[in-house]
Amino acid sequence: MWKKHYLVGGLESLVTNIQLGFGSKRKILKRIIAEHWNPGTAHLPLKIQAQNISNAVCNLFAERAYNQSLTGEWIVYAQHEGQNYYLCLALHKEGDDPKKVNDIIFDRIKHGCLYEFPFLYLQLGIDQNDTTD
Template structure:
């Protein structure tokens, strides 16, 4: 049974045929992976964390904040509680949202917060009753963006991309990152290829289909 973390695993990690093992080990230490979840993160999770920072500009500490919250050693999370995948091909695995970077994540949370009729109700509440003034528009914009987002944060309902993990003997094992637009089949294929060989004991009862 191999429960070693990538930082202690003798196997090298290559990205685009370039040996990134040493760089990734240093990155893992800087992120506190070996302090927070020693032996419980896959090489794929480490590479995903690094790639999201390098390629997509995602702040990796946002992801680690959610990991620490799951582990009970950090600040409380403002995103949705972790939930179990109940459909194939990811059935039996868990996911936790983390806040991504940029406008798309903000827009999605505002859209979710408003719901089907929220925008119409807000327009009636803030912009009805006569001539629309700049002050009214400023208040409307502030409530639309800031108010909606803050309420979802206070209710722990912010959504985002996914941290995908498995549970084993009361502990979380972190497999990879993912998201709504990635496609469950693609995520499952990555886990089958790269995580099952590394942590086979996690998949004795269920393997990504």
């Protein structure tokens, strides 16, 4: 099994990448706010201060794009005889428990793809004669 990131358009993807750009403990966000909302910028109208903060935050997304570090969701595929077989799309936040994401994706593929792609039995280590589940 293989997975690659694909970038989903929309607000959720934008927010996720900006949050990642903030860094651990939002250090970068705190730095941006401190740079643009401090006694030295007190003479600026609040609208301008807010706009400067907004621009700096949006630049985090642009920097991640420039550095090719945008993150998205997953497209899961299997390789067989030199071909890629695309099996499902998956979110990083599948289910309630982040530790079970791979299990959820595995079950989705097991229940939705084995009939169409029998070579998956071997790749997934599933007995073709097992009728349970």
